[in-house]
Amino acid sequence: MKQPQLLLPLFKQFIRDSETGKRLKKNGEKITKGSINNYRYTYKNLEQFTETTGFELRICDANKLNKRERLSEKNYWKKFYKKYTEHLYKKGCYDNYVGANIKHLRTFFNYLKRDKDINTGDYQLLFYVRKEAVDILVLSPEQLKFLIHDMEFHNSLSPAMKRIKDVFVFGCTTGLRYSDIFQLTNKNFEKQNNEWYLKLKSQKTKTYSFIKLPNYAVEIYKTYQSTSNKAKVFKQVTLFIFNRSLKQIGEQAGFIDPIEMSRERQGKTKQIHGKQLRFCDKMSSHMMRRTAITTLLILGMPEHLVRKISGHSHSSSSFNRYVHYAQVYVDKEIDKVHQKLEHY
Numbered sequence: 001m002k003q004p005q006l007l008l009p010l011f012k013q014f015i016r017d018s019e020t021g022k023r024l025k026k027n028g029e030k031i032t033k034g035s036i037n038n039y040r041y042t043y044k045n046l047e048q049f050t051e052t053t054g055f056e057l058r059i060c061d062a063n064k065l066n067k068r069e070r071l072s073e074k075n076y077w078k079k080f081y082k083k084y085t086e087h088l089y090k091k092g093c094y095d096n097y098v099g100a101n102i103k104h105l106r107t108f109f110n111y112l113k114r115d116k117d118i119n120t121g122d123y124q125l126l127f128y129v130r131k132e133a134v135d136i137l138v139l140s141p142e143q144l145k146f147l148i149h150d151m152e153f154h155n156s157l158s159p160a161m162k163r164i165k166d167v168f169v170f171g172c173t174t175g176l177r178y179s180d181i182f183q184l185t186n187k188n189f190e191k192q193n194n195e196w197y198l199k200l201k202s203q204k205t206k207t208y209s210f211i212k213l214p215n216y217a218v219e220i221y222k223t224y225q226s227t228s229n230k231a232k233v234f235k236q237v238t239l240f241i242f243n244r245s246l247k248q249i250g251e252q253a254g255f256i257d258p259i260e261m262s263r264e265r266q267g268k269t270k271q272i273h274g275k276q277l278r279f280c281d282k283m284s285s286h287m288m289r290r291t292a293i294t295t296l297l298i299l300g301m302p303e304h305l306v307r308k309i310s311g312h313s314h315s316s317s318s319f320n321r322y323v324h325y326a327q328v329y330v331d332k333e334i335d336k337v338h339q340k341l342e343h344y
Helices: 007-020 033-053 067-090 095-114 141-149 151-156 159-174 215-224 239-252 286-298 303-310 317-342
Strands: 189-192 195-201 208-212 262-265 268-271
Touching: 007 033, 007 095, 033 067, 033 095, 067 095, 095 262, 141 151, 141 159, 141 286, 159 215, 159 239, 159 286, 195 215, 286 303, 286 317, 303 317
Parallel strands: none
Antiparallel strands: 189 195, 195 208, 262 268
């Protein structure tokens, strides 16, 4: 016999247990703050969904259901999936965001089963997790060189903008994530035989990196080097301000070529219309890591070494997208050479 429990209070408990460490990853590590924030966004979406549609969110213990009730429960979750995803798409969300919400729900159902001993019947396995291949935007080697070496442009920036540009260049060189860059201290920098190296453990992947730094990256470090080994090298900037400033820096640098962007909804490609997008309008913290990886590939570094620097595993599907992008870039450059050779 069905004895439903309200879903939202259980989801709140799921978030609390993730925060306090009562719920851990499979390897025993604590859940990251980023994941917990994502759970909160999903909770808000579920709350808004039930308020907007009137759909009752509840769960039942499948162990206590008869055959007819199990079929009814299966139909209930099919209906939920259809209506919930429709709700998110109507809000303007794309496949990656909707897919992430569904992944969080799957994680929540697994938590109910393992941690709360509530067997929901694994109906979450009926939910599709859609993914989309978002266009990769990176600085070209020429754009990166401009930001590194053009002192006239550098001196035209305010002190705050200079610092953000320097952090951006440092990230585009080392491939560090935004979260890792602002955790660096003097202890992460090591000099060996007159060469400087960056050594650190990624907050996200827990992988270790030991990266040789070029002279311009060393100069950036020395500019912001702290007198205390415990203090952070780069002063923390909110992600919003960092990304907003990058767009302004890109505009001032003349990175204003028009671009076309597309996203996917339910597997169908949709062009992003409206105001004409310029390259600078899409500059963000994500571009640092992507630029570093593609620059290394474009300039000829073997894939296995780039993987070692970036912390990608051999089977990483996301890394393969960088390889594809880099090959497209190389093909275009080769075509330019071939066109010159075709005419005598």
